[in-house]
Amino acid sequence: MAEDQFVSLKGKIEVPYEWTAGEAPGKFLTALRDEKKIIGARCSGCGKVYVPPQESCGTCFDAKVEYVEVKDRGELVSFTIVHKPLVLVPRPLPAPFALALIKLDSADTAMIHYLGEVDIEKIRCGMRVQAVWKDEREGSVLDILYFKPEGDVA
Amino acid sequence: MRKVAVVAGTQSGYERKNRSESTPELIYRVTKQVLKNAGITRDEIDTVVVGSCDVMDGISISNVYAVASSAAFLKDESKVEEDASFAAFYAWLRILSGAFDTALVVAWGKGSETEMPLYTGLIFDPLYQRPFGLEAVSGFALQAKAYMEKYGVNEEDAARVVVKNRKNARLNPYAQVRKECSVEEVLASEPLATPLKKLDTPPISDGACAVILAEEHRARELCENPVWIKGAGSAVDSYHLGYRDLTELKACALAAQKAYEMAGIKNPKKEIDVAEVSENFSFQEMMLYEALGFCDRGRGPDLIRKGTTEMNGALPVNPSGGALCANPTPATGLIRLAEAALQLSGQAGERQVKNAKTALVYGTSGLCFQSNMVFVLDRD
Numbered sequence: 001m002a003e004d005q006f007v008s009l010k011g012k013i014e015v016p017y018e019w020t021a022g023e024a025p026g027k028f029l030t031a032l033r034d035e036k037k038i039i040g041a042r043c044s045g046c047g048k049v050y051v052p053p054q055e056s057c058g059t060c061f062d063a064k065v066e067y068v069e070v071k072d073r074g075e076l077v078s079f080t081i082v083h084k085p086l087v088l089v090p091r092p093l094p095a096p097f098a099l100a101l102i103k104l105d106s107a108d109t110a111m112i113h114y115l116g117e118v119d120i121e122k123i124r125c126g127m128r129v130q131a132v133w134k135d136e137r138e139g140s141v142l143d144i145l146y147f148k149p150e151g152d153v154a
Numbered sequence: 155m156r157k158v159a160v161v162a163g164t165q166s167g168y169e170r171k172n173r174s175e176s177t178p179e180l181i182y183r184v185t186k187q188v189l190k191n192a193g194i195t196r197d198e199i200d201t202v203v204v205g206s207c208d209v210m211d212g213i214s215i216s217n218v219y220a221v222a223s224s225a226a227f228l229k230d231e232s233k234v235e236e237d238a239s240f241a242a243f244y245a246w247l248r249i250l251s252g253a254f255d256t257a258l259v260v261a262w263g264k265g266s267e268t269e270m271p272l273y274t275g276l277i278f279d280p281l282y283q284r285p286f287g288l289e290a291v292s293g294f295a296l297q298a299k300a301y302m303e304k305y306g307v308n309e310e311d312a313a314r315v316v317v318k319n320r321k322n323a324r325l326n327p328y329a330q331v332r333k334e335c336s337v338e339e340v341l342a343s344e345p346l347a348t349p350l351k352k353l354d355t356p357p358i359s360d361g362a363c364a365v366i367l368a369e370e371h372r373a374r375e376l377c378e379n380p381v382w383i384k385g386a387g388s389a390v391d392s393y394h395l396g397y398r399d400l401t402e403l404k405a406c407a408l409a410a411q412k413a414y415e416m417a418g419i420k421n422p423k424k425e426i427d428v429a430e431v432s433e434n435f436s437f438q439e440m441m442l443y444e445a446l447g448f449c450d451r452g453r454g455p456d457l458i459r460k461g462t463t464e465m466n467g468a469l470p471v472n473p474s475g476g477a478l479c480a481n482p483t484p485a486t487g488l489i490r491l492a493e494a495a496l497q498l499s500g501q502a503g504e505r506q507v508k509n510a511k512t513a514l515v516y517g518t519s520g521l522c523f524q525s526n527m528v529f530v531l532d533r534d
Contacts, residue, residue: 101396102396
């Protein structure tokens with residue numbers, strides 16, 4: 001190959017999207033925005049409560065789901081302290097920060113969220129946490145700022 | 155049912171950044187080589203199934219870009235847009251159908267040409283999960299932590315997996331990471347997302363792999379010692395990480411059960427001589443031992459502590475060095491198949507496991523082992 005031969009073409013693809021929320025994410029995101037409430041999908045077949053909600057139950061399939069409110073508090077199923085964020089996000093946090101799988105009370109699944117107001121050395125699986133809500137909400141999972149260690153147990 | 159064999163395979167060799175070959179040129183090199191290894195011409199290939207990834211290639215339906223180089227011109231050709239172990243599965247089914255006698259499977263990935271965390275981040279849905287910046291490392295970290303917590307697994311156990319795979323990769327001329335390391339070096343490597351550190355994670359790789367499958371009659375013509383696909387099974391788990399018990403790998407266990415039933419394997423720990431698995435991350439290889447039935451739940455770390463899965467152990471896992479030593483997504487699972495076939499045909503060179511007769515192959519797509527593909531191979 002000649003020393004000055006053309007080697008590579010640099011480029012970037014920017015593609016706009018508009019993702020339809022539909023019923024399940026639509027109800028979930030609306031309740032976050034308007035009521036500071038967390039909605040799950042309860043399968044009328046097996047009774048399993050999916051949070052965040054989806055339109056159907058993988059197991060029961062034909063059974064309808066109904067939308068139910070779950071508590072905005074629960075416990076940590078797992079977590080990771082992110083020292084090196086690899087992807088840009090709408091609301092970047094300074095590293096290190098904690099990402100967690102949180103099983104809310106009366107839900108059967110866990111949802112992803114940030115942890116905040118917490119000493120990252122003291123985070124433990126099974127720890128009780130509660131949502132901290134944003135004042136100005138827009139219909140996004142980030143309408144919850146993060147979950148913090150549970151204080152005043154309601 | 156027809157018998158189908160892996161009659162030839164080849165690999166490009168893997169590197170962090172290949173700027174001397176375009177993607178079609180890379181594909182052309184392995185396709186030419188695998189045809190040469192099989193001793194056949196392009197005309198003798200009935201169908202081509204490719205494994206590639208549009209987002210990584212930056213081209214929609216990117217297989218159409220590779221028609222000439224993958225020997226598919228004017229032939230039956232299709233692709234899977236996930237791990238290429240599934241491409242091998244589809245090729246196998248095509249031959250089983252009786253519609254085709256020979257199939258070429260070719261897969262490629264050039265991780266260096268894009269930003270892999272952006273690609274793995276796009277696996278997460280935009281409404282619920284993507285706003286948190288999850289990608290492969292932080293996603294698998296959540297799984298690793300849950301596993302540690304449930305069974306008291308520690309970071310040293312995971313580091314031993316890295317040490318083992320890197321030691322094996324030294325004997326694999328195709329591997330990208332061929333430098334041994336110590337447990338201490340893994341533990342001291344850069345923290346990314348706890349408990350995962352830099353050396354617990356796979357490299358970003360450029361490379362390609364190709365295999366040729368053939369039905370029994372053709373296989374015996376082409377090959378003195380064909381490597382037979384004795385069983386195969388696949389299963390897919392829930393999409394959302396929080397919907398699954400991440401420690402359980404339920405769908406992986408189901409895929410293995412299907413493959414074992416078809417292959418007549420009753421005790422995988424005793425009957426499998428060598429396994430090539432897409433472990434992706436250090437902790438995850440131990441989780442696979444459990445889901446694939448090599449040990450009981452929670453006992454994966456015992457196998458690594460006792461050396462059972464080392465080259466000279468009772469059940470060597472990843473003599474190639476596995477995905478921790480080369481990971482040209484989405485070709486990784488097809489590499490496992492090519493490596494297992496080398497083992498059974500006695501052509502694995504310095505990384506040969508002695509007297510290997512039955513091999514397990516595991517490939518996966520999605521986050522934290524959502525999609526699972528298991529093959530059992532054997533020889534006459």
